[in-house]
Amino acid sequence: MAKVIGIETGPEKLRIVVANTITKKFKTSYYGNIKIETMLDQIFDEVKKIENFSGIGITVPGILDLAKGKLLYAPSMNLRNVEIVKPLEDEFNVPVLLYHSTIASVLAEKLFGAGKNAKNLVYINIGTWIGTGVIADDKLILGKEGNAHELGHSVIDYNSSVKCPCGEYGHWSAYSSSRGMLNYTRLLLDTKYAGVKTLLRSAKNLNADKIFSLAKKDKVAREIVEEVGRINAIGTANVISAYDPELITIGGYLAAKHKNQVLTPITRHVKKYTINKVPKIMLSPLGDYATIYGAIADFL
Numbered sequence: 001m002a003k004v005i006g007i008e009t010g011p012e013k014l015r016i017v018v019a020n021t022i023t024k025k026f027k028t029s030y031y032g033n034i035k036i037e038t039m040l041d042q043i044f045d046e047v048k049k050i051e052n053f054s055g056i057g058i059t060v061p062g063i064l065d066l067a068k069g070k071l072l073y074a075p076s077m078n079l080r081n082v083e084i085v086k087p088l089e090d091e092f093n094v095p096v097l098l099y100h101s102t103i104a105s106v107l108a109e110k111l112f113g114a115g116k117n118a119k120n121l122v123y124i125n126i127g128t129w130i131g132t133g134v135i136a137d138d139k140l141i142l143g144k145e146g147n148a149h150e151l152g153h154s155v156i157d158y159n160s161s162v163k164c165p166c167g168e169y170g171h172w173s174a175y176s177s178s179r180g181m182l183n184y185t186r187l188l189l190d191t192k193y194a195g196v197k198t199l200l201r202s203a204k205n206l207n208a209d210k211i212f213s214l215a216k217k218d219k220v221a222r223e224i225v226e227e228v229g230r231i232n233a234i235g236t237a238n239v240i241s242a243y244d245p246e247l248i249t250i251g252g253y254l255a256a257k258h259k260n261q262v263l264t265p266i267t268r269h270v271k272k273y274t275i276n277k278v279p280k281i282m283l284s285p286l287g288d289y290a291t292i293y294g295a296i297a298d299f300l
């Protein structure tokens with residue numbers, strides 16, 4: 001049985017990788033527009049089609065109870081208290097490893113990506129949520145229940161009226177996750193930019209991707225992308241102050257898709273917000289695949 005399976009879950013998406021542990025060849029499948037309610041059934045259906053595998057690694061973006069193999073709360077998916085490990089172990093009779101998505105990503109960065117030689121490495125996910133996976137002094141940092149990855153919910157502004165997907169205000173994710181960026185833009189259009197002409201106002205089905213594209217021709221959109229980038233720089237500076245990493249890699253779907261628009265403002269502003277020596281900060285070479293590769297990293 002030279003096969004292992006990795007499963008990446010996220011809002012509306014599911015990715016499954018089948019990896020050969022000998023040849024190290026991967027076959028990845030992507031499923032979009034998934035309804036949360038049917039995601040677990042779909043995982044079972046897809047895994048049942050795969051034969052002769054010896055383990056499953058699964059990633060979820062949320063607060064975990066690692067010892068119990070449960071997801072406690074995933075704000076980006078509006079899920080609470082879901083048993084993950086036991087149903088999969090019962091059905092498939094193989095070891096099942098549960099990871100937070102960003103923890104899996106930093107493992108992948110260390111094993112397959114830019115962090116091979118780094119003893120102090122942080123992976124920052126900038127996408128449907130903000131999260132941080134940390135390897136410090138060559139050890140993966142997990143925390144008491146496995147939740148040392150939630151700097152996305154650290155407070156950027158305690159007086160903020162920008163609501164985070166978790167329901168609280170002023171968190172890093174409230175501004176810079178894909179949904180957060182849209183909420184923040186709408187707020188700015190009604191306040192700072194009230195009455196100012198901008199293509200953002202007439203854009204149909206506005207979302208984070210459109211804000212990034214409009215920034216190439218619209219001044220207000222460009223200023224908002226810069227401001228969100230400054231907030232990402234503040235979050236990144238907090239990461240540097242906390243962990244003093246030698247390398248920070250930035251991944252997640254917004255970073256993978258809008259590369260320099262995400263990275264450049266971070267590198268431009270980060271120095272202002274930390275007194276530590278700023279480490280190398282780069283886009284993850286794994287693009288949007290860090291999480292799914294991390295799901296199988298411990299089996300290889």
Ligand SMILES: [Zn+2]
Pocket residue numbers: 152153164165166167168171173174
């Ligand atoms: Zn939050």
